[in-house]
Amino acid sequence: MINIPSLNNEAERIDALYVLEILDTGKEEEFDNIVKLASIISHSPVAALTFVDADRIWYKAKQGINCEETPRNNDVADTYPFFVAIPIVVNKHLVIGHLSVAGFEALTLTQEQHKGLALLAQQVVTLLQMRMPVINNSIKEFYESILNNIPQDIVVFDADHKYLFANPGAIKNEEFRKYIIGKDDFEYAAYRNRDPKIAEARRAQFLEVKNSGKAIGWEESQTDPEGNVITFLRRMFPMHDEQGKFIMVIGFGIDISERKSLEEKQSLIMERLAIQNTQLIDFCNVVSHNLRGPLINMAMLAEFIQESEDVEEQKLLVSKLEPVIDILKSTFNELVESIQIRQDNNVKSDNLNFAACLQEALDGLVEEMRKTEAKISIDFEDAPAIIYPHKYLASIFYNLISNAIKYQSPNRKLSLNLTSKIKEGNIVLTVKDNGLGIDLLKHKDNIFKIGKVFHRHPDAKGLGLFMTKTQVEAMGGKIWVESLPDEGSTFTVEFVNQNMNW
Amino acid sequence: MKKVYLIDDDDIYVFLTRKTILKVRQDVDVEVFSDGLQAMTHLRAIQNQPELLPDVIFLDLNMPVMDGWGFLKEYQELAPAFARKNELYIVSSSISPHEMERSKGIPVVSEFIIKPLVKEKFLEIIGKI
Numbered sequence: 182m183i184n185i186p187s188l189n190n191e192a193e194r195i196d197a198l199y200v201l202e203i204l205d206t207g208k209e210e211e212f213d214n215i216v217k218l219a220s221i222i223s224h225s226p227v228a229a230l231t232f233v234d235a236d237r238i239w240y241k242a243k244q245g246i247n248c249e250e251t252p253r254n255n256d257v258a259d260t261y262p263f264f265v266a267i268p269i270v271v272n273k274h275l276v277i278g279h280l281s282v283a284g285f286e287a288l289t290l291t292q293e294q295h296k297g298l299a300l301l302a303q304q305v306v307t308l309l310q311m312r313m314p315v316i317n318n319s320i321k322e323f324y325e326s327i328l329n330n331i332p333q334d335i336v337v338f339d340a341d342h343k344y345l346f347a348n349p350g351a352i353k354n355e356e357f358r359k360y361i362i363g364k365d366d367f368e369y370a371a372y373r374n375r376d377p378k379i380a381e382a383r384r385a386q387f388l389e390v391k392n393s394g395k396a397i398g399w400e401e402s403q404t405d406p407e408g409n410v411i412t413f414l415r416r417m418f419p420m421h422d423e424q425g426k427f428i429m430v431i432g433f434g435i436d437i438s439e440r441k442s443l444e445e446k447q448s449l450i451m452e453r454l455a456i457q458n459t460q461l462i463d464f465c466n467v468v469s470h471n472l473r474g475p476l477i478n479m480a481m482l483a484e485f486i487q488e489s490e491d492v493e494e495q496k497l498l499v500s501k502l503e504p505v506i507d508i509l510k511s512t513f514n515e516l517v518e519s520i521q522i523r524q525d526n527n528v529k530s531d532n533l534n535f536a537a538c539l540q541e542a543l544d545g546l547v548e549e550m551r552k553t554e555a556k557i558s559i560d561f562e563d564a565p566a567i568i569y570p571h572k573y574l575a576s577i578f579y580n581l582i583s584n585a586i587k588y589q590s591p592n593r594k595l596s597l598n599l600t601s602k603i604k605e606g607n608i609v610l611t612v613k614d615n616g617l618g619i620d621l622l623k624h625k626d627n628i629f630k631i632g633k634v635f636h637r638h639p640d641a642k643g644l645g646l647f648m649t650k651t652q653v654e655a656m657g658g659k660i661w662v663e664s665l666p667d668e669g670s671t672f673t674v675e676f677v678n679q680n681m682n683w
Numbered sequence: 684m685k686k687v688y689l690i691d692d693d694d695i696y697v698f699l700t701r702k703t704i705l706k707v708r709q710d711v712d713v714e715v716f717s718d719g720l721q722a723m724t725h726l727r728a729i730q731n732q733p734e735l736l737p738d739v740i741f742l743d744l745n746m747p748v749m750d751g752w753g754f755l756k757e758y759q760e761l762a763p764a765f766a767r768k769n770e771l772y773i774v775s776s777s778i779s780p781h782e783m784e785r786s787k788g789i790p791v792v793s794e795f796i797i798k799p800l801v802k803e804k805f806l807e808i809i810g811k812i
Contacts, residue, residue: 416731465779474776476694481699501695 188233188276195235198277201309204232204239205413211308215301220244223290225282227261230305232269232278241278263288264296269300270307280305313525334413334434340427342366342387351434354573390417390430401436412441445679456654464516472516475509510643519651528655535561535610538571543576549586554635555595564601564608567676577610581672582651583613590667608676616668619662629660685809686736689715689723690722690754691743691774700741700800707802716783717744719754726761732792733766744775746781751775752785759791772808774800 186195198204201246214229220228239250258264261283269278280302290298328335334351338344343543344361352358352560361369366380390397396418415434417648422428479502486498522528536559543550545556567574582597589595598613629650653660657677664670687704691697694717701713714737716722722740729735744751751773758771773786776798786795796808 249731434724462779462781473778474696474798477776478693478695478699481799482695485699501698505695 188500190275191235193272194233194275194277197271197275198232198234201277201312203309203312203566204234206241209242212305213540215305215308216242216244219280219298222301223262223265223284223288223294225284225288227283229281230269231279231281233276246283258283262286265290265298267298269302269305269309271306278305287682333436334415334432336432336434338387340391340429340432342384342430344369345429358546386417387430390419391427394419394421394427409438411436411438413437418645453478461496469513472509475512478505479509489572515648519648522573522648522651522655528573530568531571532566533569533571534566535572536565539573540597541575544582545579546586549583553586553589553595555586555589555597557597557599560600564603567601567608569656569676570652573656576652577649577674580646581612583614584646584672585612585670588618588670589614589616590669604675610674610676611671612674613669615661618666618668618670619664627648685711685738685812687711687713687809688722688737688740689713690717690740690746690751691715692717692746693743695796703800703802704805707806709807719749719751721748723749723754723757723761726758729766730761731766736767737764737769739794739808740769740771741774742771744773744777755789755791759789762791770808770812772796774798779792 216228216230222224225245229243229246229248234239235255235662236254237250238254240248248257258266258281263284263286264281265283266279266281268276269280270276280298284300292594313504316444328346328348331348332350335346336344336351337346339675342365343363344365347358347361349355349358352361357369357373360372365636366383367377369375370380386397388398397611398414399418400412402410402412413434414437415432417430419427419434420431426625482498482505486495489495490496539559565654585595585597593615596615598612601610602609603609629646650660653674653676659675659677660672662670662672685708689697689700691700697715701715704711704713716725719742726736742751742754762769762771770793771791772794773792775782777783778797782800783795786792
């Protein structure tokens, strides 16, 4: 009944029409009544409410005409001498349809009648919009329930870094969550009595996203009220409208604490594997050098003894067997012991007194101590006791002290200084001497390796420090040395989680 | 007289090897150094005296003060200037493939011999000179 070749903003107009979901709906009394009213007001026998689809005109309500739909290009209007169409306008400028009246006689509507029809056309829009909130609300609820139930943090900022939205993942407390809307992080920090540093960091991140137009991501750790460290992977990305104008930023956070702790565990395992691998290579070397060497000597000696016909020579050769066997025996024993340390995961720990344990070690070195006339000063006051395996601690003392005796300087009397202190919650034992020292630049990587010796010394076998390191590390501790050639060495043992519960 | 250096800290092994050598070749003079540094110091002192330089060096790897690798590092720089050519063999109790591979990358090393140095091997080496 109306011919409209094209309406402005066709695409937008169609979008606006489709959002209303009015096309091809059934009969509705409200719309029928509007059409009836239009007919009454204009004293016209024919009235219709039509919507202009992409390629048709569809009749929602009608009176005096029997028509479901027509093509857009039609001559229905021309068949009536009298015809008036009032546009149905949404979003201020989009025409989606018409409220029309028509008659079989030429007629001019009064201003009042025109006004009445215009009001009815507006009423159509109101009716349509009353339907819309129903749709909008359900969509809103749908998306909100998704956002609110996602176990991740989601926030949305407007172009000025004010909160438009925060889901319960981001802010659990409903009151706080309501408060934050329309505020920024600084206001929120003040409201919650929090350090504004986080707000400053967020502002910097927001500006980076806003200015670069690019998404950013970072990892962030914080401690929860129970004292657990929680790590978040956070991302912020900008949103732009169709014209490319920056409108908002979406912030997204996911708790990766579990993954993080798994990663940490993994890297710890990797570290241990690497250490074990190095130890394995060390073992291969010790088997080569410290075991294979003496065995070869024994085999050669036996061959010579067999070949020799001179009794004196045979005696000499036999006498040379003894030290070889001794070396083999002690190397073998130490190797076995170090393997046992590695396998002894559940070694028993006791409450040990440092001074008493040191005395035990000194008792075992009484002859050497007497010969060297070593001076020992002790300060175990800060940490007098430790929970540790007894044989390990005794052996640590024994090895470090016998090491100091072995490598004392020929130019001065040996002076030893032992201390135990608490540093950052861990017990730290130091053994300082004034001996030959070790050239750390040359030997840094080798000091605690098996079979490494650095001096021409008859007793140097290089097993003591390897054993000490094995014992310390088996309990999760660390050992290191600081040394200057001809000034002395300081060995430091850091025991981890071995404190007494005073 | 052929001159042979034994660089090894194992007294008993040195004693036995010297015995092995002298048993099969009386025309060999064996000089012993108990670590790399002692041998290097000596070589530097005599590098311009061809009559004192060794024909063959048998080098152990695992030694205190300066080990075999430390010795080789300095020897590589020193040896080309020697007044007389000589052969160097690593003789080690090591059976580590890693160490054998490493020695292959050092051109002055003629061969990696796993201890002990038996008389047949020694005769073969001394026979080449």
